[in-house]
Amino acid sequence: MHHDFIPPSINLRFHPETKTIEEEMPEARQAFTQVEELSRQLIDDLHSGRLFSVDEVEEIIDDVVGSALRSPDALMLVTRLKQHDVAIYGHSLQVAVYLVALGRHLGLPSEDLARLAMLGLFLDLGKTKVPATLLSKPGRLTPDEFNLVKQHVSLGVDLIHKVPGLDPKILEGVAQHHEREDGSGYPAGLRAEGISLYGRMAGIVDTFVALTNPRPYEAAISAYEALRKISDLGGSLFHPPLVEQFVQTVGVFPVGSRVELSTGEIAIVIRQSSVRRLKPKVLVLTGPDKVPVSNPTTLDLLYQADGNEPVHILRGLPAGSFGRV
Known part of the structure; x- marks a missing residue:
């Protein structure tokens, strides 16, 4: 798609992602x-x-x-x-x-x-x-x-x-x-x-x-x-x-940004979802008590197990909140 604000002299190209x-x-x-x-x-x-x-x-x-x-x-x-x-x-x-x-x-x-x-x-x-x-x-x-x-x-x-x-x-x-x-x-x-x-x-x-x-x-x-x-x-x-x-x-919550989940846990966004921007893949850094965990785990907010209350992002956090990665 050629947007009106891009000069027509520029030939746009599709850039497929070739690596994860x-x-x-x-x-x-x-x-x-x-x-x-x-x-x-x-x-x-x-x-x-x-x-x-x-x-x-x-x-x-x-x-x-x-x-x-x-x-x-x-x-x-x-x-x-x-x-x-x-x-x-x-x-x-x-x-x-x-x-x-x-x-x-x-x-x-x-x-x-x-x-x-x-x-x-x-x-x-x-x-x-x-x-x-x-x-x-x-x-x-x-x-x-x-x-x-x-x-x-x-x-x-x-x-x-x-x-x-x-x-x-x-x-x-x-x-x-x-x-x-x-x-x-x-x-x-x-x-x-x-x-x-x-x-x-x-x-x-x-x-x-x-x-x-x-x-x-x-x-x-x-x-x-x-x-x-x-x-x-x-x-x-x-x-x-x-x-x-x-x-x-x-993305609404950019890759690398810190977020607080509905569980109270602090996580960092590690991958966007092209389908649902509000449901990225995150790396969970702390427990609900905000204490850092020894082994961070990944959680894909788009694909969660049935039967449990789906976890969602409660709010975005400034860079460096709750320690460093």
């Missing part, structure tokens, strides 16, 4: 570790004044795209399970993975998926030029401080436009990831169709990652709450059809 999560997990972990190291290196290069090239990034990006094409849930699960602090590269890593997953769901060709991964990694490089005290301030920023932080977009564009061989779509996505449908975004105040596909996608994903990770001035919320909040803002801040596609990509 379990089969893909080793390669997903390796791809994530490699891109994690790449992200650190990009930051170090910028601090030292060295200009990286697209060729240095492409090989590792191709491994990430390959893993996402084989089994997107495996890469998203690794991303959710990795505990990152609020460092710039940690946020950008997650944005890159979710952008690739969304692009795959939309049927974008692999070359676009590679561009989206780079867009995610480059998204907030401009923050390396913003005073660290502002980025780590525990309270709300003053209007003057917020104006300084907003400059990270133009600073990031200035940094990466010098990169040899960089696709203009990536530069455009970086420049537009804080633009909003109603024109209330920044830096250019673009509206609706004035925002590119990459800019729209990056705006949604960047917001989702920010909401689901702890920030100096605000606690993380569950993935379910974040998706609901973004959906509520569809039409004013985000493009509603694209928001719906993102929800379909990650």
Whole structure:
């Protein structure tokens, strides 16, 4: 299906899953570790004044795209399970993975998926030029401080436009990831169709990652709450059809998110159900008393034994709730 918000020049493709999560997990972990190291290196290069090239990034990006094409849930699960602090590269890593997953769901060709991964990694490089005290301030920023932080977009564009061989779509996505449908975004105040596909996608994903990770001035919320909040803002801040596609990509309770079951047990979502999004497969981490179990067990909420009250998800939980996996 060719959505109206996708330029007709893009030839969409169907990407069948060729591996299960379990089969893909080793390669997903390796791809994530490699891109994690790449992200650190990009930051170090910028601090030292060295200009990286697209060729240095492409090989590792191709491994990430390959893993996402084989089994997107495996890469998203690794991303959710990795505990990152609020460092710039940690946020950008997650944005890159979710952008690739969304692009795959939309049927974008692999070359676009590679561009989206780079867009995610480059998204907030401009923050390396913003005073660290502002980025780590525990309270709300003053209007003057917020104006300084907003400059990270133009600073990031200035940094990466010098990169040899960089696709203009990536530069455009970086420049537009804080633009909003109603024109209330920044830096250019673009509206609706004035925002590119990459800019729209990056705006949604960047917001989702920010909401689901702890920030100096605000606690993380569950993935379910974040998706609901973004959906509520569809039409004013985000493009509603694209928001719906993102929800379909990650699921109501995304892979890797923590949930509380109707039994009182805490579990982590390990596989989506393509039939019933509210009934994924989970790994049960605790007993009803919230005490961790020594041997976690899997439970498929879609296929449960007859005769017992079916277990269902009571609510989503913020990342890191009730210990770490």
